[in-house]
Amino acid sequence: MFKFLKEKIKSWIKTSEEKIETKEKAEKTRGKKKWKKETKQEKYKAKEEKKPEKKAKDKKEIEKEWKVSEEVIEDIKKEKLEIKSIEEKIKEKILEEKKEEFEEKPGKKGFFTKIKERLISVKISEEEFEEIFTRLELILLENNTALEVVEKIRRDLKEKLVEKEIKRDELEKEIINSLKSSIENILIEPENILEKIKSKTDEPFVIAFFGINGSGKTTSIAKLANLLKENKISCILAAADTFRAAAIDQLEKHGDRLGIKVIKSQYGADPTSVAFDAVKYAKAHKINAVLIDTAGRMHTKENLIREMEKIIRIIKPDLKIFIAESIAGNDIIEQARTFNEAAQLDGIILSKADVDEKGGSTISISYIIKKPIFFLGTGQEYKDLEPFNKEKIIQSLGLE
Ligand SMILES: Nc1nc2c(ncn2[C@@H]2O[C@H](COP(=O)(O)OP(=O)(O)OP(=O)(O)O)[C@@H](O)[C@H]2O)c(=O)[nH]1
Ligand SMILES: [Mg+2]
Incomplete structure (x- = not known):
């Protein structure tokens, strides 16, 4: 009896899961790309700012520069040494923080836990939910489900799925369970x-x-x-x-x-x-x-x-x-x-x-x-x- 509906719901669950995954990936890549673009733009800007200075330099200045170049090289060497020691300090600091993160106090989510969670869990926003539900809505309506019932399913799923931390590998199970419990509440078990x-x-x-x-x-x-x-x-x-x-x-x-x-x-x-x-x-x-x-x-x-x-x-x-x-x-x-x-x-x-x-x-x-x-x-x-x-x-x- 439900052959058609069953197939449709199955494919909805699959595509919903995929959609959430792709959206997440897209956001990450978008973030990376944006960062790369901004860095490039900054470099270009710095270069452009230096251009007029370069042009203004005359020969004398260039000779002067040559003379001081050796001193500059010496300075740079010194600076490099200083930078190196700063780097060492930063490294030490990070290591310290890392240790602290691993020794997290209960109930407080540290930086690494957050990253770990981001890798293994997802959060469905209201907007994403509406987008994936529209497909299910269509499937249900096309298959003679009354509007009131579709609305009830929407409310139930929204409550169960939106803005909840869901483990990535349990996404499909969560969607199935939410839909199952909604339909269980809609159906009435008869007396014998x-x-x-x-x-x-x-x-x-x-x-x-x-x-x-x-x-x-x-x-x-x-x-x-x-x-x-x-x-x-x-x-x-x-x-x-x-x-x-x-x-x-x-x-x-x-x-x-x-x-x-x-x-x-x-x-x-x-x-x-x-x-x-x-x-x-x-x-x-x-x-x-x-x-x-x-x-x-x-x-x-x-x-x-x-x-x-x-x-x-x-x-x-x-x-x-x-x-x-x-x-x-x-x-x-x-x-x-x-x-x-x-x-x-x-x-x-x-x-x-x-x-x-x-x-x-x-x-x-x-x-x-x-x-x-x-x-x-x-x-x-x-x-x-x-x-x-x-x-x-x-x-x-x-x-x-
Ligand atoms: N495939 C299938 N056919 C059914 C089923 N129930 C009834 N039918 C068929 O539907 C047709 C109408 O069935 P009836 O039992 O005469 O319907 P009714 O409500 O008594 O009809 P009226 O007395 O004219 O109002 C018949 O050809 C039945 O064989 C069913 O569960 N499955
Ligand atoms: Mg009859």
């Missing part, structure tokens, strides 16, 4: 639905499924029914999509294949009354769970949203699950918001994750509505329902 159902012993556990047309409600219900059956939890299905032609038949087919009872009515019947009948049947027959299939509805259709609210008001499901089609990308964020406002959802099943190449919506959706993803739909078979697991997502993103 099977355990929740098992813990309700007096009455059937009722789950209602909502979502827009074709998002994968009926298929997800069949997958979950199969999972319950495998775990020896009895269940029935309620065909409360009385609206779409063939919706009842579709659910019945799944029921037949799985050997699970389907409670149904006529097309056009009140969906709430079908759900009500199913719960009544489950109570009477001590069935553990009721899964209610509902009609697909666009989040923008007022009347259909009101119909959903009626089912919830009367049936009072233990769980209201939103089926989000991961391939719908950024649209599912807006859908999830509206459904959540109307139904106070308990969580999400993210269908068609097997065909979603981008994956950003998986990271975003639960952060936006603050509800967990219970399962990922990973194909068209009954077995293709994966419990959502934070660690697995982190692994799939290559952040382990």
Whole structure:
């Protein structure tokens, strides 16, 4: 699911690390070059200043100079000796300082420690961070990550990376760890639905499924029914999509294949009354769970949203699950918001994750509505329902 995103993030980490390294090197060379340039300029200036003096000298002066030259040479020799002894003194001083540096007092960083640190560690400035983050921002947005989530990642990374002394050989690890911990905080670990159902012993556990047309409600219900059956939890299905032609038949087919009872009515019947009948049947027959299939509805259709609210008001499901089609990308964020406002959802099943190449919506959706993803739909078979697991997502993103 994250194939694309994983590759992109990997390459971002690599180039970010390289960028910081090259910038550092460039600054050092720039410093050296600047120093060389300044020294050259100074020498040239001195030469130029001497030129007029030279021109002014006449022959006599030159002869005088010759005469005194021997004395000058003698002086220079003396000076040289003096300079030599000054040099010796400086050397001694440096050695003394060096010793002091090596015998640093705790908590106080000496000159050599600073140099050592500069060689083995880096500091990312805010400006550098913004520059490298822009690439990640683009990658995340291109891969359907919601803007709010991108901003959260930016804040987290900035706090962890900017102006912090980071060991050079741990730069990649630091970036990976910061991104990992940010995404860990964004994702919500869901409760185990099977355990929740098992813990309700007096009455059937009722789950209602909502979502827009074709998002994968009926298929997800069949997958979950199969999972319950495998775990020896009895269940029935309620065909409360009385609206779409063939919706009842579709659910019945799944029921037949799985050997699970389907409670149904006529097309056009009140969906709430079908759900009500199913719960009544489950109570009477001590069935553990009721899964209610509902009609697909666009989040923008007022009347259909009101119909959903009626089912919830009367049936009072233990769980209201939103089926989000991961391939719908950024649209599912807006859908999830509206459904959540109307139904106070308990969580999400993210269908068609097997065909979603981008994956950003998986990271975003639960952060936006603050509800967990219970399962990922990973194909068209009954077995293709994966419990959502934070660690697995982190692994799939290559952040382990
Ligand atoms: N690849 C893949 N296909 C899926 C998945 N879940 C559902 N589908 C397919 O998506 C299509 C629509 O699925 P349904 O379960 O009928 O969707 P629905 O939400 O019930 O649709 P309506 O009742 O019309 O609103 C079907 O062809 C399913 O096989 C999944 O996880 N992966
Ligand atoms: Mg359906």
